[in-house]
Amino acid sequence: MTKDKQSPLRWFFSLSGSGVFVALLVFIALVSIAAPRVTGGQFFTWSNIIQVFRQQTYIGIIACGMTLVIITGNIDLSVGSQLTLMTVLCAQFSNAWGFGNWALPLTLLVGVTCGLTNGLLVSGLKLNSFITTLGTSSIFGALALILVSGHTLRAKTALFDVIGTGMVLGLIPVPVVILLAVVAVFAFLAGRTVFGQRLYAIGANPVAARFTGIKSRREVAITYVLNGICCAIAAIVLLARSESANPQIGGSKEMDVILAVVLGGTSILGGKGSVWGTVIGFLFIGFMSSGFSFLAFSQYTQWVIMGVILLVALAADLYSEKRGGV
Amino acid sequence: MMRAVKDTAAKVDAAGKETGAAGWSGGAQKGAAALGGAAAQKGFGRAVRDFLFSYNSAVIFAALLVFATFFVNKFSRNYSTVIFDASIYGCIAIGLSLVMVTGNIDLSVGFQAALGAVVVVQVSKLTGSLPLGVICGLAAGAVCGALNGAVVTRVGISPLIATIASNYIFKGIVYYFTKNGSIYPEGELREALKNSISKLWLGGFKALALTVVIVAVVLATLAFIMRNTDFGNNFYIAGDNAEAGKLAGINIPRAQFFAYVLCGLLCGLAGVFLASNSGAAVYTQGEGRDVFAISACVIGGIKMAGGKGTMLNVLIGILIMRIISTGMNLMLLPSAWVDFVSGVLLIVVLVIDKVTSVKTEDA
Amino acid sequence: MKKCIRGLASVAALCLAAVALAGCSGGGGSAQKAATAPADRNGDGKVVIGYSSIAYSIAVLPQYIFAGLEADCKTRGWELQHLSAEGDAMLQGEQISQLIQQDLDYLVVFPADPMLAVDWMKEVSEAGIPAVMIHTDVAEVGREYAKAYCGPDNYAMAESLAKAVVEKYGADAGIGIVEIGGVPVQSDYIERVAGFDDYIKANSNFKVLGLEWAYSNRADAQSYMENFISTYGNQINVLMGFDDDLTLGGVNALQAAGMTDVGVYSITGQKEAIQAIKDGKMTMTAYYSTAATAQNALKCIDDLAAGKTIEYFHYTDVPLITKENADKYEGEF
């Protein structure tokens, strides 16, 4: 008869992103050994781990939203420009236009509007999600540049201070707590709710989804709105940390986000993947860049190695899927 | 190049008459009725509308040209600049269009071109000979294209993610060389590089610069190859219905692979033009060129799903983008407006394409 | 039904494109009568100054350079026509060739890269428009095409800071220095890094532990500083930031790590930086006044208009602000 629980090992390796997790552990071990010799730095310390989390928060937050979009088989290339637009607007709301702490809800509102625009175009008019979000990316990026010209973009309010430098229980920085909260919410949404499970169905087989009574248009539009909200939260966290915004802050960050999601085992074709996998993905990138600075590698080596690792991870994923039957 | 513009008008009318001819539509069909052939007799209004739709990119081009000429001051004096700048960046879009026709995409074209420029400069610096530098630049482009082609067609990784990965690799290599500012060969070699291709103007007309002539030749040869050789025709079949192609014994992956190689080669050529035009290779030559190329292709009329779009479409797309950019400059508007208008146009073209898509719903 | 949707969509496309372009064609020269000032070189009744900049919205400093130019032009009743390439060097070349068609009287250029600027300035001088470089100079070989350079001597400015560091710690103190730069491919930053590193290498046994480029993103600057701290820990004695906006990111990291004894040197002299010096969180910053640079540029134009021959370099002097003289200086932004 059917066993209920798989063996824990088989369960672990069936999780998306498990291969990358092992690679991450190996990488951390290597750097922890090599770093003291090269630069004398201690890599694997609590403060450094927290630091990696802190630096990756805004990529991680957007990656959660992007995971749901990709699970439905679509993509959102406009997150970079959305992040830029919302960081700039948040600074304007709080400072130049004098809304103070009201800037936060207003930024979330902008996030919902951008998400809705993408959602209506992609699922409403059924346009190709790649080209449409490329178009909206140009539009949002242009708006950020046009809106900002001539204003100093400071964001100095008590609330921003708390978000930027506050610590919870003296151990974990506030932005990291926000990141963990967003991860928990989206992991719950994807894994434990009807809406989330339906996203997998839409991504795996949109025709069959229709036969099980899923109106996929509504679900896909919601994922884009959620993605917009993630960009807003990320913008607030980014602004709180850097206290100043400029209209190129999100430049081509969408590539890092997509990289994190795909490294986490989410398939670009849809129907496969998890938010936890994405967490591993963006941690991998965070520890990678932190590790590289420990080994005094510079920016260009990181990009080249990151590109190669992505190709290898994808090839391995394809090979295991072919061998795994489906 | 003005000849090309007249050509479009001539060809457009001829084709317009063609599709209007009668064709009898089938009777009852399973599932949604396929788009029946044009009704035998066609009202003039309907014929114009159909013509407008099937050639919407040409219409947008004509509208922009007319608008810019009358409403933007001194635009009419800048036709040659538009054409010259189009030739500098055009090759990237032409290369990308080949890949898109076979149903794939390439997000790394921007930095393939920048890599080409870097190789031209580095090789001519090391060997002291400019021609060798140019050849190596083209070769570097072809190698990048081959890498993308192999990863997509042999390993089977989806084109979007594969080229995001390769974009990181090329960006890293370009940044390694140009992180301390622009790189350029020394002394008279730099003069040679600067005055090589982009400054040789036939008969002194900027519109007839060597780069423009080369691009015109490239466009003509590719159009010829795509139309008249099996090698080129297979690009369309690979994009339109790969299954039908396979059944007819066509090696589809091979066609898609060569599309990537040709795209890389043309990006290398664009790199050579960039290096010669500014006499140096610099990091920003790579930034943002892929969005320009994709927009030019899609607005020009290359279908994202593949199988449709000629060199004429690419030419129109590139000219549209250049008219917008140069027009904005002459109107002293911030460059952000260029992104805004091209973003809006991209979505408008998608909507029109959706409304008039010829593809029958699969039964 | 389907047919008429298509009709609407196509017509919408046409007028959208037209409106988008028409809507923004509000710009263009506005003809208002001005007395024929000497600066009216081309005698078209009005003085038009063109300004081509590599950056405007994307960073704070360029915005203040523009504000300075605009204010000075207004006082002179001149008209300023500005085009910014927002970081795209190729676009700046195109913008310059289109700007010089606007029958300008004079042109001010803040170029992306000295070498690329050589061709641009050649084209400008062939068009017979006198040009003044601002904040970043054109390369040696292109200087014949420009009339003057107003702005900081980036190399000397950084060198003066390096000298201050060597004097403070003593030439053979063997201290460790970490550096945070701005936009890697922008030549003003490159000259600053060169100026600082050359002097340190020549006059001391100090070690430059690492250099990271944070573009114009203070959050990234803070991340890189955090990485430096966890990598090198107490080997770090001095942080050299090549722009206050980014250095302040490094200061945040140092404060968080409690490393208050690290010397922090920087350039620009923003309000926040001066305040940080007063609070002892920063040691020194070179005060670079964008307003002074803008005034110099327009003064050069006045002299050119008056027919005087002016020498090429007009360096804005860059006083070093320390805790002692901090209250004498007021940051511009």
Next chain:
Amino acid sequence: MPNGELGDLLELRGIEKEFPGVKALKGVSFTVRPGEIHALCGENGAGKSTLIKVITGAHAHNAGEYLVDGKEVHFSSTDEAIGLGISCVYQELSIAPQLDVAQNLYIGNLPRKGRLIDHKKLYAETSRILAQLDLDVPPKTPAGELSVGQQQMIEIGRALTRNARCIIMDEPTSSLSEKEADTLFGIIRKLKARGIAIVYISHKLDEVMMLSDRITVIRDGENIVTQDTSKTTQDGLIAHMIGRSLENMYRKDPTEIGDVMLSVSGLTRPGVFTDVGFNVRRGEVVGFFGLVGAGRSEIMRALFGVDRYTEGEVVLDGKRLRAGDPPGAIRSGLGFCTEDRKKEGLMLRLTILLNATLVKLPLMSKYGVIDRAKQREEAHRYVESISIKCPSVHQKAGNLSGGNQQKVVLAKWLMLAPKVLIVDEPTRGIDVGSKAEIYGILNELAKDGMGIIVVSSEIEEIMGVCDRVITVFEGRVTGDFPVEGLSSDRVLAAALGKAMAQPTGLPAAPPDGAGAHTEDTAPATTVEAAAGTPDGQGGDEA
């Protein structure tokens, strides 16, 4: 050129083909002479499509000989067969919609002048072929703009461009209008006159009788009989097609039938089905029988709301279902196992757990949050109750066998305990063992009072599983017979649009020795085919 004994163009002797778990062809012998129209008939799953795939080189045969022009051949790919003049027009058209007509005709085989494509010749040849097919369409029109009928002509034309000597046509008229079918027959006769052999595969026996020179019947992977058309009658054919004596493999034990659960009246969708009406009672299993393309699946898709219908009313347990609203239909208790499991029924990349519980998820959750324990428990309950063989519910559905996949789809709907469950071709492509299991499940469901509609084109399945049979021919209901004491000939006849005058005994089934294929002429049965008008709505009794 008369179809005299010119030596066979194609000859297959004792061809066998085995797939994992299923022996599709158990020794088929089949010959095609030049200039002959040879029809191939047989029920679904009899092995016809496998045979075509062997002939066209898409599949390699495991045993037996395959001779072309008398020489043995082993094809490894389709274009080798095309090279020898054997091409096929599949039911799923392979048309490149953006390319124009000429490009589609000469795909992969464009006329050359030296190394370049000769456009002048291409369009000249195209016009010649279009004239032959009397298809009045400009050569430059994109193929996507043509009707399905025209596209089919293009595919046939494509075979002609490869100067095919034998063209195989798989269900060519299934999606053609009357007018288009006649045009096709005219073309086929013209090709025959030019000495081209046609292998014509169709369920429409009247077409087969009218067109073909010889007919071969295939059943269970063996060829039963090859006869000259002139010497056979439709009923003889039917007898051969269903051949097996009718003691059912499976007989449903009777269930007490309750009141009407689902009543459908006047359901119409122009060109697809017209004026369809029937009732399904509680605990009753209603079978829908008809040929491929008769519109049965389309009727079910309309009931469920996936496709629209212009007129008609569907009332489920007193509640009227809105057209085009699958979630509404599900909520009111309608379940639908679709015909194409892989494309419309399952998410192969997802786990069995999710596939099975996907529809019932909203009911297994509070405020949108899934009760994981309940989900797993429900999944296990059904996995055990209909014995789906799988190591764990966390396994991917794609790794299951055909039978188990169908059970997962069944489980998906059973969880909702629908009032009426539609099952479309429940046992297609499933091993015999699982078939019986699925019939058992359906039987249990009927006993528990669920109304079931079984759409099938296997006559013995219908006769075995259902209480009542409704036959559909070209979108119209042509018969509604209770299964008690019903002979399959009458059902088949009704499904072919002909009313049988009166029931007849079954001619003695020829001995079905393995591989024995006798060229005999079945005794002409006495039934004269009544005029093809369907005898309207009601059957004899109901």
